[in-house]
Amino acid sequence: MSADTSSGAPARLPLHRALLRLVPFAKKDLPRIALGGLSALGASVVALLIPTALEWIVGGPIASGMTSAVVWGALAVLGLGLLEAVMVYLRRWLVLAPATAIEYNVRASFYNRLQKLPIEFHDRWQGGQLLSRMMQDIGLIRRWMAFGFIMLVVNCLTVVIGSVLLFQWHWLLGAIFVVSGIPLWIQGYRFHNAYSLLTRRSQDQQGDLATSVEESVHGIRVLKAFGRGPHALSRFTTQAEGLRGTEMRKAREIAVVDFVLVLMPELAFAACLATGIWLTADGQVEISQLFAFFAMATILRWPIESIGFLFSFMLDARTATDRIFEVFDAVDTITDPVSPVSIERPRGAxxxxxxxxxxxxxxxxxxxxxxxxxxxxxxxxxxxxxxxxxxxxxxxxxxxxxxxxxxxxxxxxxxxxxxxxxxxxxxxxxxxxxxxxxxxxxxxxxxxxxxxxxxxxxxxxxxxxxxxxxxxxxxxxxxxxxxxxxxxxxxxxxxxxxxxxxxxxxxxxxxxxxxxxxxxxxxxxxxxxxxxxxxxxxxxxxxxxxxxxxxxxxxxxxxxxxxxxxxxxxxxxxxxxxxxxxxxxxxxxxxxxxxxxxxxxxxxxxxxxxxxxxxxxxxxxxxxxxxxxxxx
The missing domain is CATH 3.40.50.300 (P-loop containing nucleotide triphosphate hydrolases)
Incomplete structure (x- = not known):
């Protein structure tokens, strides 16, 4: 069967509820993943402290000509940078083992489920669809939990914290930067609706393609005996072209959201620069404050620009989760009775x-x-x-x-x-x-x-x-x-x-x-x-x-x-x-x-x-x- 037409899956759950279905597999590993998230958040907070140190250096030692104090300021920035690097290392170390453990748990449970489901289930499902779920989808979930999930949460928190900190230098500069983010949320909503359908179609097509490869390999003797290799190649090429088309549409959707995510900060930078020059000339903002503001805004650029990629990653993970739970949710009609009857010495009648x-x-x-x-x-x-x-x-x-x-x-x-x-x-x-x-x-x-x-x-x-x-x-x-x-x-x-x-x-x-x-x-x-x-x-x-x-x-x-x-x-x-x-x-x-x-x-x-x-x-x-x- 092709999973997108015959899987019998229930109506799609909301995004958060769909992903929460992974919690039972991750329950014992959640503490380390949470610590990894805190380490990543700590690294971001440390990075956000650097502009404050730069403000002190520019407004103090550099403005007054105290070169000896500049050295101490530079050492402080270096120390913050090293601390950030340590936090990033801790994040990777903390989440690697739990993520692979979760992948193992899901994969083992998935295989066990396949063994228990009745033959009528396997009559309806293509082997390639099951194989793509077993290998590709579960691997994608592991990568998302080890990186995508943590970085999406941390980067969103970083943007919120950084945007609040921008107001400490001048409310107007902070307001311009925050207002420029409104189009990002509008584009994100449109992206979610379009990309969710495309990623489901893509992963189902990958399963169909895996089925074609599996059937061709198992039936290679028949294809060669009847000279049907070119026919099989033509069929495979058609399916591959369909997948390519879907991937191109996915790429276009990602390109559009990335364009907006890059354009809006650039426009915000330009507007903030013009406003900052005016405020500085008017005496409302000092040069050191303006310098620190743009240093903070620069630090926020990657978290903002990464949200598109991380959000698409989350939607891919959600689709992979849906596809996996279609198998977990399949009804097992052949089960053990509640109170089994045992035959100690069977006669064979x-x-x-x-x-x-x-x-x-x-x-x-x-x-x-x-x-x-x-x-x-x-x-x-x-x-x-x-x-x-x-x-x-x-x-x-x-x-x-x-x-x-x-x-x-x-x-x-x-x-x-x-x-x-x-x-x-x-x-x-x-x-x-x-x-x-x-x-x-x-x-x-x-x-x-x-x-x-x-x-x-x-x-x-x-x-x-x-x-x-x-x-x-x-x-x-x-x-x-x-x-x-x-x-x-x-x-x-x-x-x-x-x-x-x-x-x-x-x-x-x-x-x-x-x-x-x-x-x-x-x-x-x-x-x-x-x-x-x-x-x-x-x-x-x-x-x-x-x-x-x-x-x-x-x-x-x-x-x-x-x-x-x-x-x-x-x-x-x-x-x-x-x-x-x-x-x-x-x-x-x-x-x-x-x-x-x-x-x-x-x-x-x-x-x-x-x-x-x-x-x-x-x-x-x-x-x-x-x-x-x-x-x-």
């Missing part, structure tokens, strides 16, 4: 009882994708689930572990509704092996033992469990890898073949030693002989484990104890393979389609150079690849 499910984006008039599933698996039984493409088989496999929750009815384990169990315990008892074998940038050992946090990764027991799981999955290729089980797998395991990835993913599920194993056609990339060996080993090692297997091959179906036919959102028939072949025309039709697909795939394997586009598709696209999309 899995049952779907009048289970209904529909995706959140389904139209009202559409029937449920799963429209009253009734299916019971006995402990230790292997049941194959078959059905035509789009029947909802893959969706059904997501319900036992609560990747999605049923919209009606229930799924139970040993008679206990899975929603009454804690997610940790539930996913300890039930493991899933997906057709799309996702591996992580880690060693083979770490990938296989991902579900065994109860084991020391390098213990003898862990080594035994890993090797047994690899043997079951027929993953003997691991021994031939450069570093064996210690070999690092590249991103998403793309350095391995499809069959190798599937076998490691299956080994991961086996190593978890669940009471129920749900497999969404996890062996589709294996040849028939290897699949049969894997099935035999699974029955041996996981004896007593209940298995629900989505099948797209007649050979897989034949190895199951029973078979369930999913048709029109319901279980149309249940029985052994031979019973259903004898009694169910629909089942025979499904099996016939499997056999036809298998014959076509074998024909293409024998002919490595298909001549037609239809042949290419028949050899590379399996019905199971489209199962989820068809279901939706």
């Amino acid at each position: 899995l049952a779907f009882e009048n289970a209904h499910f529909r995706y959140q984006d389904a139209r009202e008039h559409e029937r449920d994708l799963l429209d009253g599933i009734d299916l019971a698996l006995e402990p230790g039984e292997t049941m194959a689930l078959v059905g035509l493409t789009g029947s909802g088989k893959t969706t059904l496999t997501t319900l036992p572990t609560r990747l999605y929750d049923v919209t009606a009815g229930r799924v139970s384990l040993d008679g206990v509704d899975v929603r009454e169990m804690s997610l940790v315990e539930l996913r300890t008892h039930i493991a899933t092996a997906f057709e799309d074998a996702t591996l992580f940038s880690a060693s083979v050992r770490e990938n296989v033992l991902l579900g065994r946090d109860d084991l020391d990764l390098f213990s003898e027991e862990a080594d035994r469990v890993m090797r047994e799981a690899l043997a079951v999955a027929q993953a003997d290729f691991v021994e031939e890898l450069p570093d064996g089980a210690a070999t690092m797998i590249g991103e998403e395991g793309m350095s391995l073949s499809g069959g190798q990835r599937q076998r490691l993913a299956l080994a991961r599920a086996v190593a978890a030693r669940p009471k129920v194993l749900v497999m969404d056609d996890p062996l589709s990339a294996l040849d028939v002989n290897t699949e049969e060996r894997v099935q035999t080993e699974l029955k041996r090692v996981l004896a007593g484990t209940t298995a629900l297997v989505v099948a797209h091959r007649p050979s897989t179906v034949a190895l199951a104890d029973r078979v369930a036919l999913l048709e029109n959102g319901r279980i149309a028939a249940v029985g052994t393979h031979h019973e259903l072949m004898a009694t169910s025309p629909s089942y025979r039709s499904v099996i016939s389609s499997f056999e036809a697909d298998e014959r076509e795939a074998e024909r293409v394997r024998r002919d490595p150079n298909p001549t037609s586009e239809l042949d290419i598709l028949a050899g590379t696209v399996h019905a199971d690849d489209a199962d989820e999309e068809g279901a939706r």
Whole structure:
């Protein structure tokens, strides 16, 4: 999704309330940040004392010709300058550690939130949008808290204090300087309204751009195979141009406010200079006072000119905060019950009882994708689930572990509704092996033992469990890898073949030693002989484990104890393979389609150079690849 259109964010909070949402993450670090702010304010106050010292030097020693006293005055100014430098150093030292600690707290909480949010959330959000929030937006908040927030407050206070001090030399000079600031407030109000919209658009576009890069990198093989690199570049260029246009508009807005922030002090200087000369000639102001006034006004120039940059920085931080809290505020629909039920000795009886499910984006008039599933698996039984493409088989496999929750009815384990169990315990008892074998940038050992946090990764027991799981999955290729089980797998395991990835993913599920194993056609990339060996080993090692297997091959179906036919959102028939072949025309039709697909795939394997586009598709696209999309 693009966050600016589909995030479902609530109405924008006022600026101060939006930024105050960061306080819980910064609570324990606020004292040091406050001390850093006081140090910065102290540095500004010391700087404002320098014009008073200069007034004394010009009006006293210089006017009277006492050169020895000038030295003392110069030393006093030097001392004030050194004190200011120390205060600036203290400010940096005090705020650096707290700001990075806050960044860590926000980032860790954000990642934890992403892990807890349900799959339906991740279905709606683009990975690049989440990545840009995780890295760019949180980093921006850290820089703002370490510098922008403190300096905006301090510089505003400096301008107020300095403007008040200007009145000590002559009220008219002070009034001219203060009145010249009114256009700054008017321009600031206009800038806030325009820049707030632009900075939100810019940060959302950066997220979209990150998504395009992520998709292109992950899909680089497809882009190269189909020669679509130029198309991807054109799409990326269009998005980049859109971002560039937004950044240019932001730059123009900043340029306008900076122009006003620089122009008005210059006009004020000119007006004060003309008025000061007249007042001096009239005897109302001494030269030393006029000199001190302009020294003070000069010191105030940077705080005034910096307000535009710091204010835009604050608006960027506010937008980043909004974007981060859109994720924090997302509703987590799959949570632990208040009083979880625990199963001490699970038997593995899995049952779907009048289970209904529909995706959140389904139209009202559409029937449920799963429209009253009734299916019971006995402990230790292997049941194959078959059905035509789009029947909802893959969706059904997501319900036992609560990747999605049923919209009606229930799924139970040993008679206990899975929603009454804690997610940790539930996913300890039930493991899933997906057709799309996702591996992580880690060693083979770490990938296989991902579900065994109860084991020391390098213990003898862990080594035994890993090797047994690899043997079951027929993953003997691991021994031939450069570093064996210690070999690092590249991103998403793309350095391995499809069959190798599937076998490691299956080994991961086996190593978890669940009471129920749900497999969404996890062996589709294996040849028939290897699949049969894997099935035999699974029955041996996981004896007593209940298995629900989505099948797209007649050979897989034949190895199951029973078979369930999913048709029109319901279980149309249940029985052994031979019973259903004898009694169910629909089942025979499904099996016939499997056999036809298998014959076509074998024909293409024998002919490595298909001549037609239809042949290419028949050899590379399996019905199971489209199962989820068809279901939706």
